[in-house]
Amino acid sequence: MIKKIIPFNNLYKTCNLASIILIIISLLLLLIKGLNYGVDFKGGTLIEIRTNDKNISISDLRKSFNKMNLGDVTVKHFGSENDFIVKFEKRNSNKSNFIEEIKNKLTNYIGDNYDFRRVENIGPKVSSELLKSGVIAIGLSLAAMLIYIWIRFEWQFSLGAIIAIFHDVIITLGIFSLFSFEINLSIVAAVLTIIGYSMNDTVVIFDRVRENLKKYLDIEIFELTNISINETLSRTIITSITTLIALLSIYFFGGQILKGFSLAMILGVIFGTYSSIYIANPILVLLNVSQKTILKEDKN
Amino acid sequence: MLYFSKLKIYSVIIFTLLLSYSTASNFFKFDDNFFNRNINLGLDLQGGSYLLLEIDNKPVVTQQLQNKLIQLKKYFKEKKIILKNIVLQDNEKIYFTVARDQIDETKSILDNEDSEINPYFQQFKSHQFNTENFENEFILSFSKYGLIQLKNSSQDQALEIVRRRVDEVGTNEPNILKQGNNRILVELPGLNDPGRIKSLLGKTANLTFRFITQNEEESFGTEKLLFEDGTEEAIVSKRIILSGDNLIDAQPKMDNQINETVVHFNLDRVGAKKFAKATTTGVGKRLAIILDGKIISDPRISEPIIGGSGQITGNFTFQSATDLALLLRSGALPAPLNIVEERTVGPDLGQDSINAGILSLIIGFVLVVVFMTYKYKVFGLIANITLIFNLFLLVGILTLFEATLTLPGIAGIILTVGMAVDANVLIFERVKEEIQSEKNPIIAFDSGYTKSKTAILDANITTLIAAIILFVMGSGPVKGFSVTLGVGIITTLFSVYFIARLLTALYVTKNKFKENLI
Numbered sequence: 001m002i003k004k005i006i007p008f009n010n011l012y013k014t015c016n017l018a019s020i021i022l023i024i025i026s027l028l029l030l031l032i033k034g035l036n037y038g039v040d041f042k043g044g045t046l047i048e049i050r051t052n053d054k055n056i057s058i059s060d061l062r063k064s065f066n067k068m069n070l071g072d073v074t075v076k077h078f079g080s081e082n083d084f085i086v087k088f089e090k091r092n093s094n095k096s097n098f099i100e101e102i103k104n105k106l107t108n109y110i111g112d113n114y115d116f117r118r119v120e121n122i123g124p125k126v127s128s129e130l131l132k133s134g135v136i137a138i139g140l141s142l143a144a145m146l147i148y149i150w151i152r153f154e155w156q157f158s159l160g161a162i163i164a165i166f167h168d169v170i171i172t173l174g175i176f177s178l179f180s181f182e183i184n185l186s187i188v189a190a191v192l193t194i195i196g197y198s199m200n201d202t203v204v205i206f207d208r209v210r211e212n213l214k215k216y217l218d219i220e221i222f223e224l225t226n227i228s229i230n231e232t233l234s235r236t237i238i239t240s241i242t243t244l245i246a247l248l249s250i251y252f253f254g255g256q257i258l259k260g261f262s263l264a265m266i267l268g269v270i271f272g273t274y275s276s277i278y279i280a281n282p283i284l285v286l287l288n289v290s291q292k293t294i295l296k297e298d299k300n
Numbered sequence: 301m302l303y304f305s306k307l308k309i310y311s312v313i314i315f316t317l318l319l320s321y322s323t324a325s326n327f328f329k330f331d332d333n334f335f336n337r338n339i340n341l342g343l344d345l346q347g348g349s350y351l352l353l354e355i356d357n358k359p360v361v362t363q364q365l366q367n368k369l370i371q372l373k374k375y376f377k378e379k380k381i382i383l384k385n386i387v388l389q390d391n392e393k394i395y396f397t398v399a400r401d402q403i404d405e406t407k408s409i410l411d412n413e414d415s416e417i418n419p420y421f422q423q424f425k426s427h428q429f430n431t432e433n434f435e436n437e438f439i440l441s442f443s444k445y446g447l448i449q450l451k452n453s454s455q456d457q458a459l460e461i462v463r464r465r466v467d468e469v470g471t472n473e474p475n476i477l478k479q480g481n482n483r484i485l486v487e488l489p490g491l492n493d494p495g496r497i498k499s500l501l502g503k504t505a506n507l508t509f510r511f512i513t514q515n516e517e518e519s520f521g522t523e524k525l526l527f528e529d530g531t532e533e534a535i536v537s538k539r540i541i542l543s544g545d546n547l548i549d550a551q552p553k554m555d556n557q558i559n560e561t562v563v564h565f566n567l568d569r570v571g572a573k574k575f576a577k578a579t580t581t582g583v584g585k586r587l588a589i590i591l592d593g594k595i596i597s598d599p600r601i602s603e604p605i606i607g608g609s610g611q612i613t614g615n616f617t618f619q620s621a622t623d624l625a626l627l628l629r630s631g632a633l634p635a636p637l638n639i640v641e642e643r644t645v646g647p648d649l650g651q652d653s654i655n656a657g658i659l660s661l662i663i664g665f666v667l668v669v670v671f672m673t674y675k676y677k678v679f680g681l682i683a684n685i686t687l688i689f690n691l692f693l694l695v696g697i698l699t700l701f702e703a704t705l706t707l708p709g710i711a712g713i714i715l716t717v718g719m720a721v722d723a724n725v726l727i728f729e730r731v732k733e734e735i736q737s738e739k740n741p742i743i744a745f746d747s748g749y750t751k752s753k754t755a756i757l758d759a760n761i762t763t764l765i766a767a768i769i770l771f772v773m774g775s776g777p778v779k780g781f782s783v784t785l786g787v788g789i790i791t792t793l794f795s796v797y798f799i800a801r802l803l804t805a806l807y808v809t810k811n812k813f814k815e816n817l818i
Binding site: 048097099100115116117118119120121122123125126130133134136137140141144145148149152185186188189192193195196197199200201203204207208211231232234235238239241242243244245246247249250252253254255257258261262265 | 344352498499638640641643644645646653656657660661663664667671675707708710711714715717719721725726729758759761763765766770773774775776778781785
């Protein structure tokens, strides 16, 4: 049984160009439009409300909260018809009954047919610390990946894998910026997992590239990457499918709170799979990786 | 790779069964102590409040410098050095001058490695205070280590008081921890409305009894203080007759004579003596009872109080009297606390999250199992059995360590289901390739396992690195995600290399003459 070889390498140039354009658009979005930070990173108050009265509309809630003098208030539906998320920047740490007062006022306006299901109230100092530690965590894991692959492979592989990861993370964040999806702590967790997953995918192909470099001494890297991609293709597809099954299941059935997290992961897995084929491998070609590159390694 | 010794087989079986048993202990009750453990549910799943309190150390710094100022005066006087113009600057520095012929002596007293008045050098290679000196002028301010010591001790004290107050309210298994050197984390499982605890923790509860004076020339100095209701002011002496430290008990009580709720208190021996003396000499004066800089009430002393007990009136409701008594019993905080982060989840939202998490776990699991069976038939079944045991191992380990399961943690388990089959897929695909050139299935399987090993290890270690970094840097629910993801990787590797390999070995050796084995 001889498998048909799909010429992935014919599309290297086209896909690289497409990726560069996507990255530029994403970076522009991140620079100009920025990210929609949630209360975790911006500070402020978030209240999840469930109403038991169908007559309470989103505009009733909006009007009521606007009367409370809380600054900029946003009210949004959260999943079902009678679940709402209210966010505002004001918080008052000195007043311990701040939330109670809001509750009392709200009862005055719309009656008591509602529940505060969740309250988050985060001060400016804590939120900026959370943001900082999130950025540091992402930076650290990128550095750790870079070093690990450098130890296990040659620097050309390490560079290829890191550029692929940057590609995935930047485009995922670009999409979050474009649609103003909220960035909170769980998105940081998602980004870190994307880094791990994308690396995972790239490493499997790179491992095969290295093996084939030893096996086929007269095939050039351009062809060799294509052979390696094809040999690992069914694994790449099957693993992406099972991972996506799990993530889609979280997205559709795991509740509102995990929606952003699973969406970021889904995007990350799709781009991660794409980039291990179309970003990581062309970089090996670009850096002229050859049999000599890994022979050095064997001598050591 | 397909060979297993008997010993190995039994150890794998025993290990797997033990952890599966531990998993089961979450659902059934066992008499056994070791296995009678449960996974803790995070606050986002069982509902409850998470409060992060920050200690405002500024008043402590000022207070300590004021004390130091008095100590310095006394200490140097004993050494026959008179400190002139001694004053507290900006609440953070002590300034003084000495006679010009005593500059060197003063310096050596302050900078000596064994200095009594400026300690810590032997311990930290740094004094408690930094000294600056221009000619005969000296400025003392807290050194880095001096400040760290101060913060640590005020954190220790605050932690103790916070614990007492939370315990007094009687919530279910609170979790109170230090964070950094100026924060305290309070987790209150099951508490839906943290309003009361917040208001209790928001008060320093610094209680003093001081006389109200008319003449402002009192030797201890005076200050103007507001009444609790904010309407009136009174001039109060700075001399403290009695403070909250002298209280040994306080209880709310209904006073039938005035038909009002009051707070009844008992004093320790020293306090009782002081109180008796002050009330004897001060009959007819008004005694201000001051809490956190506000006058609660100012009763006129009609007769000496010598029994060592008394009561505080002040328009209390029963609730506010109970709270004041609680605050007085638990003692004063060394410094005010600010709530810098608060997260509260209601119990019904927590239950909804658990239900949604379990539903998506079941759906994800079933779909992955169906897909693998369709794709790999018998070996798909092996992968699926492995997956089931993988979940048992994962939950079993989390249970043994009594880890905290959060909503993102459940997401981590579901993600493990999706990614765990990867290792088996890598192996099966490799075997498929090998079997094309190698007719003996045992050798083909063997080299399939061997050749896929580096890719599997590299791939899993990279994810493990991400999980570890998230564990170190992350907080709260996100940390729960990193735990399940990280432990999931380890159980995946175990189940793939021991359970799945064992099952594969058994199947392949029995069916080695079958065509198209995989």
